[in-house]
Amino acid sequence: MTKNPAINALAAIVYIIIVASVMYYGLKLAGPQNTVAVPIAIISLFTLSAAVMGFVFLFQPAQLYLDGEKKIAADLFIRTLAIFGVITALILLALFSGGLLSKT
Structure with missing residues (x-):
């Protein structure tokens, strides 16, 4: 993604x-x-999400690591993860x- 951990974490959010919005409002x-398409869609979405999150969290650190900048790579990954953790908290x-329990 980028070398800015805040942007990476915000992209994940x-x-x-x-x-989540597509799932919530799509169900409404x-x-x-009651069809086999539902579990297929869920597993496909899970796989896509794993790939997207892998890209957001790991692509730039992996590039830095492969370029020999191991400390910067580890720092970027840890800072991105920490910011994502704070946002999640x-x-x-x-x-x-x-605050988020309003029924719409």
Whole structure:
């Protein structure tokens, strides 16, 4: 992604928000489906998400590592992960404090 850990972490959060919104509102529009397509779609989405998150979190650190900048690579990965962890903790805090529990 980039050499900016905050942008990498925010890109991951934006991707998660998009996927979660599509899943949430898609179920409301389509209604419950009892077909083999549902588990196929879920597993496909899981695989796509693993690839996207791997790219967001690991591509730039891997490039740096392969270029011989091992310390910078490790630092970028750890800082990206830490920022993502803080954002996740803030989302969980908002969720459990009632801030994100509004029914839409």
